[in-house]
Amino acid sequence: MTRPTLRVALIGNPNCGKSTLFNALTGRRQKVANFPGVTVEWVEGSYVHEGTTVSVLDLPGTYSLSPDAPDEVITYDVVHGRAAGLDPVDVFVVVLDAENLERNLYLATEVLELGRPTVVVLNRIDRLPAAEMKVDVVELIHALGAIVVPSVATTQEGLDRVRHCIARAPDVPPSDLRASGAITDGQNAERRYEWISAVMARTVTRTGTRGTRSSDRVDAVLLHRVWGPLIFVAVMAIAFQALFLVATPLASLLQLGLGSLSDVLRGVLPAGDFQSLLIDGALGGVGSVIVFVPQIALLFLFIGALEDSGYLSRAAFVMDRFMRPLGLQGKSFIPLLSGYACAVPAIMATRTIPQTKERLATIMVVPLMSCSARLPVYTLLISAFVPAVTIGYVLTLQGLALLAMYIFGTVAALAAAAVFRRTLLRSDTRALIIEMPAYAKPTIRVLLSTVWQRVAVFLQRAGTVIFAISVLLWAMGHYPQAGTPSAPVSEEAQLAQSALGQVGHAVEPLVRPLGLDWKIGVAMVASFAAREVFVSTMATMYGVPQHETVHTELAARLRDARAPGTGRPTYTRAAAFGLLAFYVFALMCTSTIAVTVRETGGGWQGARWAALQFSYMLVLAWGSAFVVYRVALALGAG
Amino acid sequence: MYEGASVGIVDRRNGVLLDVCGSRLALDATMAGAIVVDPTPA
Numbered sequence: 123m124t125r126p127t128l129r130v131a132l133i134g135n136p137n138c139g140k141s142t143l144f145n146a147l148t149g150r151r152q153k154v155a156n157f158p159g160v161t162v163e164w165v166e167g168s169y170v171h172e173g174t175t176v177s178v179l180d181l182p183g184t185y186s187l188s189p190d191a192p193d194e195v196i197t198y199d200v201v202h203g204r205a206a207g208l209d210p211v212d213v214f215v216v217v218l219d220a221e222n223l224e225r226n227l228y229l230a231t232e233v234l235e236l237g238r239p240t241v242v243v244l245n246r247i248d249r250l251p252a253a254e255m256k257v258d259v260v261e262l263i264h265a266l267g268a269i270v271v272p273s274v275a276t277t278q279e280g281l282d283r284v285r286h287c288i289a290r291a292p293d294v295p296p297s298d299l300r301a302s303g304a305i306t307d308g309q310n311a312e313r314r315y316e317w318i319s320a321v322m323a324r325t326v327t328r329t330g331t332r333g334t335r336s337s338d339r340v341d342a343v344l345l346h347r348v349w350g351p352l353i354f355v356a357v358m359a360i361a362f363q364a365l366f367l368v369a370t371p372l373a374s375l376l377q378l379g380l381g382s383l384s385d386v387l388r389g390v391l392p393a394g395d396f397q398s399l400l401i402d403g404a405l406g407g408v409g410s411v412i413v414f415v416p417q418i419a420l421l422f423l424f425i426g427a428l429e430d431s432g433y434l435s436r437a438a439f440v441m442d443r444f445m446r447p448l449g450l451q452g453k454s455f456i457p458l459l460s461g462y463a464c465a466v467p468a469i470m471a472t473r474t475i476p477q478t479k480e481r482l483a484t485i486m487v488v489p490l491m492s493c494s495a496r497l498p499v500y501t502l503l504i505s506a507f508v509p510a511v512t513i514g515y516v517l518t519l520q521g522l523a524l525l526a527m528y529i530f531g532t533v534a535a536l537a538a539a540a541v542f543r544r545t546l547l548r549s550d551t552r553a554l555i556i557e558m559p560a561y562a563k564p565t566i567r568v569l570l571s572t573v574w575q576r577v578a579v580f581l582q583r584a585g586t587v588i589f590a591i592s593v594l595l596w597a598m599g600h601y602p603q604a605g606t607p608s609a610p611v612s613e614e615a616q617l618a619q620s621a622l623g624q625v626g627h628a629v630e631p632l633v634r635p636l637g638l639d640w641k642i643g644v645a646m647v648a649s650f651a652a653r654e655v656f657v658s659t660m661a662t663m664y665g666v667p668q669h670e671t672v673h674t675e676l677a678a679r680l681r682d683a684r685a686p687g688t689g690r691p692t693y694t695r696a697a698a699f700g701l702l703a704f705y706v707f708a709l710m711c712t713s714t715i716a717v718t719v720r721e722t723g724g725g726w727q728g729a730r731w732a733a734l735q736f737s738y739m740l741v742l743a744w745g746s747a748f749v750v751y752r753v754a755l756a757l758g759a760g
Numbered sequence: 761m762y763e764g765a766s767v768g769i770v771d772r773r774n775g776v777l778l779d780v781c782g783s784r785l786a787l788d789a790t791m792a793g794a795i796v797v798d799p800t801p802a
Contacts, residue, residue, distance in 0.1 A: 224781035
C-alpha cells in the first residue's frame with residue numbers, strides 16, 4: 123500500500139461546496155446537497171498527482187474556528203492536530219463561496235493566521251454574473267497573501283490548477299496576516315470584519331444594486347406564516363401521490379421480468395427441492411423486495427430534489443413554529459425529514475444541533491419517521507386492504523392511505539419528542555438561527571448519482587440479508603417434511619408442521635390479540651432484522667409464483683386467505699390496519715440501532731439509549747396495533 | 761457566528777430574515793423579538 127505523502131484538509135463554511143470539490147478531486151461520491159450541515163464527520167479520499175499520493179479530508183462546515191455544534195468540533199480538532207487517529211495535515215484548502223465572499227473570508231483569515239501552507243479555492247465563480255458581482259482575484263491574492271484559485275467544483279473548472287497549487291503549497295512561504303499587521307492578537311470579530319470589509323471594497327465590484335433579490339421574493343411566499351406551511355404540506359402530498367401513480371407501472375414491468383426469469387428457470391431445472399429453493403425461496407424472496415425499487419428510487423429522487431433546490435432550510439424554518447411547543451427547534455426538522463429516506467444518515471445529521479438534549483431527543487424519535495424500508499410493507503398491505511378508488515380526478519384512496527402512514531409516523535415522532543423533552547431530556551429550547559442557501563436548480567447528474575447509490579444499498583441488502591433470510595425461511599418451511607413421496611400432504615399442512623410453523627405457533631399468542639395468525643407472526647419476527655423481510659417472508663410462506671405481478675398476487679392471497687374450518691377471512695381489514703400501525707412504529711433495523719449506540723456516546727451509555735429507543739418503539743407499536751385493531755373492529759372493519 | 765458583521769433586514773413578517781455579509785440568515789420570532797438595537801455614538 124502506498125503511504126500518502128501529502129495530507130490535505132478541505133475547510134470552509136457550511137454549504138460552500140467542499141464535498142463537491144472533494145468528490146471532484148478524489149472521484150468519491152460523498153453526499154452533497156444544498157443546505158448547511160450535510161457533512162457531519164470527516165471523510166477521507168485520495169488522488170495521485172505527478173506521482174504523489176494526496177490524501178484529502180473533507181471536513182464538516184464551520185463558520186469560525188470557535189466550535190459550537192459537535193460537527194464543528196471535529197473540524198476544530200483536525201485543524202489543531204488533535205483529531206484521534208489522524209496524522210497532522212500538511213496543506214489546508216480553504217473553500218470560499220464566491221457569492222458569499224465577505225462571510226466566508228472570516229474563517230479564511232482564521233485559518234491563514236495559523237501560518238500553515240494554505241490554498242484558497244474561490245468556488246462557484248460561475249454564479250457571480252447572476253449575482254451581479256465581479257471578484258478581482260489578483261487583488262484578493264495580494265490582500266490575503268495566499269494562493270487563490272478560482273474554481274467551479276460542479277463542472278470541475280479550475281480543478282487542474284487546484285491540484286497543482288496543492289502540490290506546490292508546502293514550498294510556498296505561508297501567508298502571515300499577523301506579520302503584515304492585518305490581524306493582531308486578541309482582535310475581536312468586529313475588527314476582523316472591518317479588515318474584511320476593506321478587502322471586499324478592493325476586490326469585489328457589484329455591477330447591480332444590492333437590494334432585494336429574486337430569491338427574496340420567493341422567500342416572502344415560502345417563509346410566510348400561512349402560505350409556507352400550506353405549501354410544504356402540498357409538496358409532500360403531491361410527492362406521495364406520485365409514489366403510487368408513477369411507480370406502479372414501473373414496478374409491474376419489473377414483475378413481468380422476474381416472472382419471465384422464473385418461467386425460464388422452471389423450464390431448465392428439473393422439478394424438486396433445488397428448483398423450489400431457487401424459484402420459491404431465493405427468487406421469490408428477493409424478487410418480492412426488488413419490485414419496490416421504482417418506489418424507493420422515486421422517494422430518493424424527491425428528497426434529493428428538495429435538498430438540492432435549497433427548499434429544505436426553508437421548510438425547517440417554517441416548521442420551527444410548530445416544533446417549538448414540543449421542545450424541538452427547526453434544526454431538528456432536517457434530520458426528521460431525512461428520516462423519510464433512511465434513519466441512519468438522519469441520525470448522523472443531528473450533529474448539526476448544538477444543544478445536547480435537543481439532539482438526543484431528535485435521535486430518539488428519528489426512527490419513527492417512515493423510512494424507505496417500510497415502503498414495501500405499506501404498499502403490500504395498502505394494495506391488499508385499501509380499495510383502489512379514485513377521489514376527484516387526481517387523488518387515490520391508496521395514495522392517501524400511504525400519506526396517512528407518513529403522517530402517523532411524523533406525528534408520533536413529534537409527540538415522542540415532546541415526552542422526552544418534558545421528562546428525561548428536559549432543558550430550554552434554543553432559539554433558531556438558520557442560513558437560507560441560495561436557490562439552485564438540482565443537478566440531474568448529482569441527483570441520479572444519489573438515487574443510484576441509495577438504490578444500490580437497497581439492492582445490496584436484497585442480495586445479502588434478504589437473500590439469506592429467504593433461503594433460511596424456505597428451508598424452515600420445507601423441513602421437517604410432513605408427508606412422503608408416496609403420501610404427500612397439502613402445502614398448508616406441510617407449512618404448519620415445519621420448523622417455520624413451529625416458530626409461528628410459538629409467537630402466535632403475541633400476535634393473536636392483534637387479529638393476526640402465526641404466519642404473520644413469523645414474518646414479523648423475521649423482519650426485526652430488516653423491515654422489508656416481511657414482504658419476502660410472506661411471499662415465501664404463501665409460495666407466490668413469479669408470474670406476472672408478485673406483490674399483486676401476494677396482496678390477493680392475503681385478501682382472499684380463509685381460516686380453515688370457518689371459511690372466514692384470515693386477515694380482516696381491521697387486523698391489516700393494526701399491522702400497518704405496528705410497522706409505522708416498530709424499530710426493525712439493526713443498522714439504526716448500531717448508529718444510535720454510536721451517536722449517543724457509544725459503549726454502555728450508547729447501548730442504554732439504543733435499548734430505550736428499541737423498547738419504547740416496540741411497546742408503542744404493539745399498543746397502537748392493538749388499539750387500531752379494536753377500534754377498527756368496533757367501526758365495522760372486521 | 762456573525763459577531764461584528766453589519767446586517768440588513770430583508771423581511772420581518774415571520775421572524776426576521778437578515779442579509780448578513782450577502783448571506784440570508786433566518787431568525788425565529790422569539791429571537792427576532794428579543795433583538796434590541798442600540799444607537800452607536802457617532
